[in-house]
Amino acid sequence: MSTEPLIRTENLTKVYGRGPTAVRALDGVSLEVYPGEFLAVMGPSGCGKSTLLNLLGALDRPTEGQVWVQGEDLARLKDVDRFRAQTVGFVFQLHNLLPTLTALENVEIPMQGLGMGRGPRRERARELLARVGLADRMDHLPSQLSGGQRQRVAIARALANDPALILADEPTGSLDSQSGEELLALFEDLNRAHGTTILVVTHDRRVAQVTRRILRMRDGRMVDDHRVTDPLEEDLRMLAHSRLGQAVLQGKPVSSRVLLPEERAVFQRVLRRALGLPEEGALAEPELDEQSARG
Amino acid sequence: MILRNLRRRAIRSLLTLLGIGVGVAAVISLGAIAQGLAQNYATVVAGGENELLVTQANAIDPAFSSLDLTLADRLRQVPGVERVEPGVYAWVTTEALPFLLIFGYEPDSVALRHYNVVAGRGLRRSGEMVLGRRAAESLKMGVGDTLRLYGRPYQIVGIYETGQALEESGGVVVLEDAQAIAKKERRVSLFQVGLRRGQEVEPVIRRIQALDRDLKVSRTGALESNQQWSEILEGFALGVAGIAILIGGLGMMNAMIMSVLERTREIGTLRALGWSRARVLALILAESMALSLGGGLAGAVLGVALTELAARAPGVGAMLVGVYTPKVFAQGLGTAWVLGLVGGVYPAWRAAGLQPVEALRYEGGGGDGAAGGLSRVGPAAFRNLWRRRLRTLVAATGIGIGVATLVMLGGLTNGFIQQLNNLAGSGTPGSITVMQKDVPDMSLSALDERMVSAIRAMPHVQAVSPVVLGFEMSENFPLFIVLGIDPGSPAMRHYRLIQGRGIRRPNEILLGKSAAEDYGFQAGDTIEVLGNRYRVVGIYETGVAWEEVGGILALREAQRLFNRPRSVSYLFVDVDRPEDAEAVRQAIRRRFPDVSASLSSEFAQNTNDIQQTQAMAGAISLLAIIVGGIVVTNTMVMSIHERTREIGTLRALGWARGRILGQVMEESLYLCLLSALLGSALGVGLLTLATALPYFGALLRPVWDVFTFAQAAGVALVLGLLGGVYPAWRAAGLQPVEALRYE
Numbered sequence A: 001m002s003t004e005p006l007i008r009t010e011n012l013t014k015v016y017g018r019g020p021t022a023v024r025a026l027d028g029v030s031l032e033v034y035p036g037e038f039l040a041v042m043g044p045s046g047c048g049k050s051t052l053l054n055l056l057g058a059l060d061r062p063t064e065g066q067v068w069v070q071g072e073d074l075a076r077l078k079d080v081d082r083f084r085a086q087t088v089g090f091v092f093q094l095h096n097l098l099p100t101l102t103a104l105e106n107v108e109i110p111m112q113g114l115g116m117g118r119g120p121r122r123e124r125a126r127e128l129l130a131r132v133g134l135a136d137r138m139d140h141l142p143s144q145l146s147g148g149q150r151q152r153v154a155i156a157r158a159l160a161n162d163p164a165l166i167l168a169d170e171p172t173g174s175l176d177s178q179s180g181e182e183l184l185a186l187f188e189d190l191n192r193a194h195g196t197t198i199l200v201v202t203h204d205r206r207v208a209q210v211t212r213r214i215l216r217m218r219d220g221r222m223v224d225d226h227r228v229t230d231p232l233e234e235d236l237r238m239l240a241h242s243r244l245g246q247a248v249l250q251g252k253p254v255s256s257r258v259l260l261p262e263e264r265a266v267f268q269r270v271l272r273r274a275l276g277l278p279e280e281g282a283l284a285e286p287e288l289d290e291q292s293a294r295g
Numbered sequence B: 001m002i003l004r005n006l007r008r009r010a011i012r013s014l015l016t017l018l019g020i021g022v023g024v025a026a027v028i029s030l031g032a033i034a035q036g037l038a039q040n041y042a043t044v045v046a047g048g049e050n051e052l053l054v055t056q057a058n059a060i061d062p063a064f065s066s067l068d069l070t071l072a073d074r075l076r077q078v079p080g081v082e083r084v085e086p087g088v089y090a091w092v093t094t095e096a097l098p099f100l101l102i103f104g105y106e107p108d109s110v111a112l113r114h115y116n117v118v119a120g121r122g123l124r125r126s127g128e129m130v131l132g133r134r135a136a137e138s139l140k141m142g143v144g145d146t147l148r149l150y151g152r153p154y155q156i157v158g159i160y161e162t163g164q165a166l167e168e169s170g171g172v173v174v175l176e177d178a179q180a181i182a183k184k185e186r187r188v189s190l191f192q193v194g195l196r197r198g199q200e201v202e203p204v205i206r207r208i209q210a211l212d213r214d215l216k217v218s219r220t221g222a223l224e225s226n227q228q229w230s231e232i233l234e235g236f237a238l239g240v241a242g243i244a245i246l247i248g249g250l251g252m253m254n255a256m257i258m259s260v261l262e263r264t265r266e267i268g269t270l271r272a273l274g275w276s277r278a279r280v281l282a283l284i285l286a287e288s289m290a291l292s293l294g295g296g297l298a299g300a301v302l303g304v305a306l307t308e309l310a311a312r313a314p315g316v317g318a319m320l321v322g323v324y325t326p327k328v329f330a331q332g333l334g335t336a337w338v339l340g341l342v343g344g345v346y347p348a349w350r351a352a353g354l355q356p357v358e359a360l361r362y363e364g365g366g367g368d369g370a371a372g373g374l375s376r377v378g379p380a381a382f383r384n385l386w387r388r389r390l391r392t393l394v395a396a397t398g399i400g401i402g403v404a405t406l407v408m409l410g411g412l413t414n415g416f417i418q419q420l421n422n423l424a425g426s427g428t429p430g431s432i433t434v435m436q437k438d439v440p441d442m443s444l445s446a447l448d449e450r451m452v453s454a455i456r457a458m459p460h461v462q463a464v465s466p467v468v469l470g471f472e473m474s475e476n477f478p479l480f481i482v483l484g485i486d487p488g489s490p491a492m493r494h495y496r497l498i499q500g501r502g503i504r505r506p507n508e509i510l511l512g513k514s515a516a517e518d519y520g521f522q523a524g525d526t527i528e529v530l531g532n533r534y535r536v537v538g539i540y541e542t543g544v545a546w547e548e549v550g551g552i553l554a555l556r557e558a559q560r561l562f563n564r565p566r567s568v569s570y571l572f573v574d575v576d577r578p579e580d581a582e583a584v585r586q587a588i589r590r591r592f593p594d595v596s597a598s599l600s601s602e603f604a605q606n607t608n609d610i611q612q613t614q615a616m617a618g619a620i621s622l623l624a625i626i627v628g629g630i631v632v633t634n635t636m637v638m639s640i641h642e643r644t645r646e647i648g649t650l651r652a653l654g655w656a657r658g659r660i661l662g663q664v665m666e667e668s669l670y671l672c673l674l675s676a677l678l679g680s681a682l683g684v685g686l687l688t689l690a691t692a693l694p695y696f697g698a699l700l701r702p703v704w705d706v707f708t709f710a711q712a713a714g715v716a717l718v719l720g721l722l723g724g725v726y727p728a729w730r731a732a733g734l735q736p737v738e739a740l741r742y743e
């Protein structure tokens, strides 16, 4: 791995609103991502994943803290539009294709942002659509494409200006499992064959099979960041971060209809080992009540 | 809930409100001004109690009335009459005041007491003038100054007030001076007849009427002819306001339709939760009624403000003093109410008719826009308009109506100009048209007949043809233009006979082709014009519309009929060679300072009629730009509003603000271009249809030129720019994150 990180954040914090209704969507996140990495960001809904992605992609400004991408401080960016068009490629949960434009024209949008000429633009858009397997759907309107095909167009669009980084916010969220898997395979291929750095927000546990590093967030904080080695371990980690797992680990009461006391002890031991925690001693999570209330 | 829904779309509701408001304001303001004109005018000719007014029958306005001065003696002999005072009314045009009303009375007459002198002193002799307060303000003159009319100076000896705006924007001179100004030698406009104390009015009216069929007797304050006059004014005002309403109404309908469409899902939820169809209908109707009522009230305030502003305008302000009757406000608010109903019914009906399941599945937002046709043609900005075809069409129709009005006015004005330039006598290049200077209306022009022989004697002059112009507007003849021409004069050559023969006797008339067709006359028939019977001896055509909607009498007979002996309306001067025309024109101007002599080819542009039409076209374009601008803004705000997410996407993908700005402006310009096309087609179509109308249709001979359409396109362009600026600025200012989160 190269020594220079592609992304570096320090104490990244985002607060929405003011006063009593203020929401701390992101709370002091520090993170380093290296070129060529394939990361998954996981966590319950509302934990700040989209907020993080928006800050990394310069769609929004942090309340506190800093982001550097390719060594450049995003707060001092001279041309934000150029950065968005060239350095990052966004893939959204709802494809966000422009309904009036054909697949080909949608892919051209970021190139128009850079003022590229019509001929080369067309050329490149064709090439990209072919790469995502849509060579025969170039002149279709989004409404004439299936959900999976739309997301592929969105990926081709994200790749338009050959960005160093792809940010995908729940790209499989609106897809059936078959299309979801195909999409993940496409990401994996991009990462392997072209070395594109990819950061995917997802709820999908199958991601664990394709990504190399998983970040877990809760209430705006980064609560877990580890490299994937063993699929079984990933499953156990998943369990440990589930609501039930958290309750067991923190010694919160669990109905005996779900777990008998003796099962509970075994379960706790297994989860502790999976997370690399010491065998004994209770975990104290301050926001525990708040979290269960959110349930 | 209703108010909350409206508040949710605050900007759009505001724009809709404004759109309706401007329409309603136009109705109220124009209505009040029309009322004011009519009432003002009625009181201008009002005297004290126990008084009668005698004017010429069939004159639509006292300034058109002409009576022999000798009639005074005959009136004095009528039993019950105590006092008879002649009066002269004349309109003159000055630079600062397009309409200056000149009154002429004997210095010692009772009628003069009506003019309450507030500065200086009253009128004593010829060459003096008492000026109305408003006229003095507009002309920036006071006691001691001198006002020149037709080259003659009048010393201002006093300023008067009467409380009537129109009167106060005029001036009073002694009778003989007014006669000179109006070119009414030995003739007057009216007689004010004072009755003996205790005398019953009706018998006197009957007795006077018996003197002469050509007289009209009215009680003061209720001059019947004004009925017609105020109807014309009101019709015109409502017409202009109607345009504003149509544009505003369509804009409003659009806003309502869109607000319902984008809430389709919500409506589905309400229906699924057990709201009945009627209840949904009521909710949406109530919303649109609230909007239109608000717009109506705003419009009322705006309308009053506009009217007050108009009354303060220098010069014409005096003509534009509004009179607010309950009827005026009822019209304005009624309009708003109808707009609300019409604008609300369709979307309400549509919303209530949706199946809950369908409504719940509705995608909302920008929709998916896949629908054949042009969905893949043209630039993105154009496709966005196609995506919302209904809305685009409604908006374009609204603006198109404004554009159509402009196109129609342009075509008509061009047509009139061309026709006036084709007048008799101007068949030869370089002929000259002579008429009285500074008269606000062509038919008010009066020239002394002696001028004919004087001009005929000038060098290079080949022939001079005097013409008398008059008209009848009555139930029988909505518009019948009478020309008096010497049967032997060269001007007569212009009228090609297609049936019968020329005029030989005073009781013979030639009819224009259109008049003959419209009223069904042939050579040999008898026709009654202004109470006189004539035998139709021939039918002519000229190709000039207004010459064909009436008839030709012998010059002397026309002078007798309109009671203007030794006076004519125009002269057509034919010169030896076209090169001489300019020199002859100069010579005429030098010799007769109070006439205007134009080369016939330039004549039309110099007439006040055409200048007024052009001013009106200007006013209507302004109205169209204001109301249309609001409609465009509204439409574009809706358009970018529902595409908030898309705009966010574009920004996230690296499109700069400027590019988004450009695209919205482009879309707005396309919308206006479409409106311009639609409006031009509509204008040409409507006017072509109008030419098929009986009586008046023949007068409308539109002439289309590039300039007219360029002007319409220019207005559309301005609309596109004005209407696009705010939405474009708003779209460009959207924060990508906020826009992406937008539901």
Ligand SMILES: Nc1ncnc2c1ncn2[C@@H]1O[C@H](COP(=O)(O)OP(=O)(O)O)[C@@H](O)[C@H]1O
Residues within 6 Å of the ligand: A016, A017, A023, A024, A025, A044, A045, A046, A047, A048, A049, A050, A051, A052, B738, B741
């Ligand atoms: N623009 C905003 N204004 C106010 N609150 C926001 C805004 N965006 C996000 N939030 C809040 O911030 C928190 C994190 O949101 P988000 O990053 O979208 O979560 P995730 O993507 O993990 O589901 C949520 O509680 C959300 O309600």
Ligand SMILES: [Mg+2]
Residues within 6 Å of the ligand: A049, A050, A051, A169
């Ligand atoms: Mg999210």
